[in-house]
Amino acid sequence: MGESSPSSTHSCEDSTISTSQELSSEETEPFNCSICLELVYKPIVQACGHIFCFWCAYQAMNVRKESHCPVCRRPYKYFPRVCELLHFALSKAVPEEYERRGREVQRTEEQKQVFSPRLVESPRQVWSPRSFDEAAGFSSLQSTPRGVAALTVNSSAGKITPASVLCSQSEDRFEDMGCARRDAAFMQKAVSVDDFRCSNCNDLLHRPVVLNCGEVFCEPCLKDTPSKVIYCPSCKAPHSGNSTFICLELNQFLEGAFPMEYSRRKGQHLAETIQPAYCENEPLGDLKAEKVLHVGVGCDGCGMYPIEGFRYRCVECTEKIGFDLCGDCYRRGGNVMGRFNQEHRPNHHMEQIQQRVHRPLDFNMHNSSIQRRRQQQQTANDLDDYINSFVE
Amino acid sequence: MLDVSRVQKELMEVERDKLSGVSIQILGSSLSHMQGTIEGPSGTPYEGGVFTIDIQLPSAYPFEPPKMQFITRVWHPNISSQNGAICLDILKDQWSPALTLKTALLSLQALLSTPEPGDPQDAVVAEQYLKHYSTYVSTARYWTETFAKRSSIGLQEKVMKFVEMGFSEDAALGALQSTGGDENAALEKLCSG
Ligand SMILES: [Zn+2]
Numbered sequence: 001m002g003e004s005s006p007s008s009t010h011s012c013e014d015s016t017i018s019t020s021q022e023l024s025s026e027e028t029e030p031f032n033c034s035i036c037l038e039l040v041y042k043p044i045v046q047a048c049g050h051i052f053c054f055w056c057a058y059q060a061m062n063v064r065k066e067s068h069c070p071v072c073r074r075p076y077k078y079f080p081r082v083c084e085l086l087h088f089a090l091s092k093a094v095p096e097e098y099e100r101r102g103r104e105v106q107r108t109e110e111q112k113q114v115f116s117p118r119l120v121e122s123p124r125q126v127w128s129p130r131s132f133d134e135a136a137g138f139s140s141l142q143s144t145p146r147g148v149a150a151l152t153v154n155s156s157a158g159k160i161t162p163a164s165v166l167c168s169q170s171e172d173r174f175e176d177m178g179c180a181r182r183d184a185a186f187m188q189k190a191v192s193v194d195d196f197r198c199s200n201c202n203d204l205l206h207r208p209v210v211l212n213c214g215e216v217f218c219e220p221c222l223k224d225t226p227s228k229v230i231y232c233p234s235c236k237a238p239h240s241g242n243s244t245f246i247c248l249e250l251n252q253f254l255e256g257a258f259p260m261e262y263s264r265r266k267g268q269h270l271a272e273t274i275q276p277a278y279c280e281n282e283p284l285g286d287l288k289a290e291k292v293l294h295v296g297v298g299c300d301g302c303g304m305y306p307i308e309g310f311r312y313r314c315v316e317c318t319e320k321i322g323f324d325l326c327g328d329c330y331r332r333g334g335n336v337m338g339r340f341n342q343e344h345r346p347n348h349h350m351e352q353i354q355q356r357v358h359r360p361l362d363f364n365m366h367n368s369s370i371q372r373r374r375q376q377q378q379t380a381n382d383l384d385d386y387i388n389s390f391v392e
Numbered sequence: 393m394l395d396v397s398r399v400q401k402e403l404m405e406v407e408r409d410k411l412s413g414v415s416i417q418i419l420g421s422s423l424s425h426m427q428g429t430i431e432g433p434s435g436t437p438y439e440g441g442v443f444t445i446d447i448q449l450p451s452a453y454p455f456e457p458p459k460m461q462f463i464t465r466v467w468h469p470n471i472s473s474q475n476g477a478i479c480l481d482i483l484k485d486q487w488s489p490a491l492t493l494k495t496a497l498l499s500l501q502a503l504l505s506t507p508e509p510g511d512p513q514d515a516v517v518a519e520q521y522l523k524h525y526s527t528y529v530s531t532a533r534y535w536t537e538t539f540a541k542r543s544s545i546g547l548q549e550k551v552m553k554f555v556e557m558g559f560s561e562d563a564a565l566g567a568l569q570s571t572g573g574d575e576n577a578a579l580e581k582l583c584s585g
């Protein structure tokens with residue numbers, strides 16, 4: 001994942017030609033990841049509102065500095081948690097395709113021995129009205145049997161274009177080569193309002209914003225954030241960046257799936273003028289003299305990646321990915337769940353990790369970039385081994 | 393390990409969208425080496441030409457950019473007239489995993505229509521572009537005529553011609569692909585071993 005070194009034949013400066021190009025993906029299927037070009041699995045919604053798979057988002061991050069969204073290039077510093085609402089909604093809307101993606105991802109995880117978080121449906125969804133009905137034996141019109149959505153996924157399969165001769169894989173491989181198209185209308189029928197409730201007002205989401213913790217709120221529900229930093233109203237985790245962007249893809253889906261309810265919600269919020277929450281300072285705006293940069297290591301608490309400043313590593317967690325916290329999250333304490341599959345407990349012993357890379361944050365220092373480069377090169381070799389184990 | 397599934401999806405998308413004027417061919421059995429072609433944009437000195445680009449995929453693709461280099465010789469400030477090396481930000485630090493081989497090839501096509509002489513790959517061409525623009529245009533057009541014009545017969549027919557001359561089909565195809573379909577250069581290559 002490191003920066004590629006320019007080859008010797010290149011005489012031009014690295015980054016002056018700018019191709020002001022839209023990075024939007026070719027695919028128009030709903031909830032496609034624009035990195036793997038497949039249905040998103042364990043969706044991560046970045047602060048800009050773009051959706052990627054857990055592993056695609058993880059691998060797309062810059063190990064040494066702030067990362068940029070692969071689609072819109074907005075910068076971000078946190079690796080968000082999986083958006084569980086979207087995860088469970090997709091597993092209902094396109095059960096077969098989603099399960100197939102799950103099997104694929106699991107195979108890769110077993111090969112590499114690093115694992116994404118195991119997700120269990122939260123109690124909130126369990127006591128929702130629809131589930132209550134179902135438990136009582138009333139199946140509502142909204143809930144569709146699993147087979148129905150699957151039917152559409154397969155319906156247009158079988159049309160094999162010449163290039164698919166390239167696919168030397170098994171038969172069910174052909175479907176995921178894009179021969180079968182995901183149908184938004186059918187996905188919408190397999191889910192209900194209960195699958196898309198705001199973590200704050202518990203009503204149908206309107207202009208959904210996914211925070212760094214993976215929870216989803218109506219944009220107007222986040223408007224009253226008192227401080228400059230946006231904190232999640234329910235779990236208090238800090239959000240990446242100083243403004244919120246709605247998840248357009250989810251918004252579009254909701255509008256199509258629940259036109260009546262959606263316009264009712266729209267009317268409710270119309271009284272208040274909708275403005276994006278905005279503040280002047282970055283949450284991590286403390287750009288004092290020098291901070292330690294822990295290349296390729298993220299905080300399991302807030303998701304900061306890479307960790308800047310203090311870093312603590314659990315000495316008892318045995319998972320390959322390890323368990324790390326930034327200084328703030330370590331001081332805050334409490335029961336922090338890992339961003340992967342770690343079975344970390346609050347009583348685990350944690351150790352402060354010695355400084356490895358100093359990154360002077362003085363932008364005017366002339367030789368700082370040279371120094372930085374030299375230091376990065378020194379650590380590059382052992383880091384690359386570490387990083388490659390995830391990237392490959 | 394190369395994300396084979398993603399690369400296959402990309403190739404199918406290119407296959408599906410014939411109108412883009414972009415095509416990609418696989419070389420060899422792995423998906424790590426291929427060849428792309430783009431059409432010269434109309435209204436430019438590259439109009440009417442078909443340009444072949446060598447594409448190598450690093451194992452970390454799409455998290456690292458593909459390596460691209462012109463095989464067809466081209467007279468352009470941002471492309472080396474010697475070895476076809478390309479100066480384009482998205483093939484370097486501005487690469488994003490949301491970009492594809494197709495979008496990269498389309499960017500090369502865009503680069504052909506909008507040279508950036510201020511950030512040259514080929515200093516000689518860039519200087520000519522800035523100081524003697526009309527000479528640049530005629531040189532670029534001449535190079536297009538000479539190196540980038542495909543003769544009317546297709547690749548398969550060219551291969552058959554070589555087979556009739558006694559070369560194996562694989563060797564003929566390989567030689568033609570590595571020379572961007574230039575029969576004379578391919579013959580030279582076949583004869584030199
Ligand atoms: Zn993905």
Ligand SMILES: [Zn+2]
Pocket residue numbers: 046048049050069070071072073074
């Ligand atoms: Zn984005």
Ligand SMILES: [Zn+2]
Pocket residue numbers: 198199200201202203205206217218221
């Ligand atoms: Zn709300």
Ligand SMILES: [Zn+2]
Pocket residue numbers: 211213214215232233234235236237
């Ligand atoms: Zn939260």
Ligand SMILES: [Zn+2]
Pocket residue numbers: 299300301302303304325326327328329330
């Ligand atoms: Zn933290």
Ligand SMILES: [Zn+2]
Pocket residue numbers: 314315316317323343344345348
């Ligand atoms: Zn632990």
